Amino acid sequence: xxxxxQRIVFWIxxxxxxGMGALLFYERERDRKRVQALGDATPLDAPTASTEAVTLYLxxxxxxxxxxxxxxxxxxxxxxxxxxxxxxHLNAEYALDGSAHPLQSGAMVDDVFxxxxxxxxxxxxxxxxxxxxxxxxxxVSTDDANTLQPQTVGGELAVxxxxxxxxxxxxxxxxxxxxxxxxxxxxxxxxxxxxEQIKFLVDGQPRETLAGHAxxxxxxxxxxxxTAAAAVPAN
Numbered sequence: 001x002x003x004x005x006q007r008i009v010f011w012i013x014x015x016x017x018x019g020m021g022a023l024l025f026y027e028r029e030r031d032r033k034r035v036q037a038l039g040d041a042t043p044l045d046a047p048t049a050s051t052e053a054v055t056l057y058l059x060x061x062x063x064x065x066x067x068x069x070x071x072x073x074x075x076x077x078x079x080x081x082x083x084x085x086x087x088x089h090l091n092a093e094y095a096l097d098g099s100a101h102p103l104q105s106g107a108m109v110d111d112v113f114x115x116x117x118x119x120x121x122x123x124x125x126x127x128x129x130x131x132x133x134x135x136x137x138x139x140v141s142t143d144d145a146n147t148l149q150p151q152t153v154g155g156e157l158a159v160x161x162x163x164x165x166x167x168x169x170x171x172x173x174x175x176x177x178x179x180x181x182x183x184x185x186x187x188x189x190x191x192x193x194x195x196e197q198i199k200f201l202v203d204g205q206p207r208e209t210l211a212g213h214a215x216x217x218x219x220x221x222x223x224x225x226x227t228a229a230a231a232v233p234a235n
Contacts (some may be wrong), residue, residue, distance in 0.1 A: 050074060050157040056090050057186030057225055059101035059179035061170060066182050066226050068190065083112040083158065083192055090187050091166070101179055110203070111161040117196060119157060155196040158222070164203040170211040177214030186225035197220045 002010075051072040058069050073089055077084050087109045095105035170180065181200075188195050200216040201207070206217050 001174060006058070052084065054089075055187070055190040056086075056093060057183050057190065058090075058093060058184045061101050061176060061179065064175055064179065066179065066186055068186070068226055079192065080112045080114060083114075083160075083188060083195070084109045086187055086191055087112075087160070090183060092165060101176070103171070103180070104166070106165060107163055109167045110113050110163050113159040113161070114195070115157045115159065117155045117157055152194075152196070154194050156194050157197040157199065157219075158192075158195045159201060160184065160199045161204055167202050167207070167210060172213065173213040174213045177210040177212075180210065181214050181220065182225040182227075185222060186219050189222040189224060198222055 009196065051074045053070055054075065055068050055172050056064050056071055059066050069190075071089070075085050086109050091108040092105070093099065093102060094101050094103040138196075187196055188198060196221045202216070210216055
């Protein structure tokens with residue numbers, strides 16, 4: 001027969017165990033949310049103590065303008081990582097309270113690929129016979145005026161692979177979408193001069209528009225975009 005005193009002790013222990021479990025669960029969830037918030041709000045800087053002056057082209061929804069702003073940021077030295085970090089810092093500015101062009105926090109870009117200009121393609125080798133078991137190809141350039149050509153020696157095409165999460169949460173509208181693209185183009189132009197042309201993918205695939213309006217299929221020239229958003233063609 002269990003005494004009344006033993007039953008009381010037993011239930012006190014049960015309550016303590018349940019309370020500790022609830023406390024541990026609460027603390028774990030709080031820490032997880034804090035780490036997630038830090039990761040979403042601010043991109044990670046390069047593993048170096050030194051910073052450098054960079055220029056971000058910041059959009060304003062109020063007057064449809066793009067203005068250059070100087071920031072001190074630590075960036076990687078590798079060029080594609082540098083471009084990705086610049087764009088994530090750009091989006092971090094837009095995620096701040098009171099932003100003139102408010103966007104959701106989080107990383108903007110998955111990858112940045114740089115391709116040397118001019119872009120070359122492949123053609124069938126005319127010497128390959130029709131009954132051949134294989135088909136050989138060779139690299140060719142073209143004199144087509146529509147083909148991407150470098151403006152300077154070492155000019156490159158940047159392919160920006162946007163995150164689907166960023167695109168899916170982007171506000172819809174001709175001006176707000178165009179401002180985001182102008183901001184990206186201007187920021188890359190100001191900080192990585194060898195980038196002369198810019199194309200966009202979303203999760204590694206072509207996509208017609210950013211959020212229903214601004215064209216993501218065209219190739220954008222890298223340039224100073226401190227102008228009104230109306231300067232960028234949109235669908």
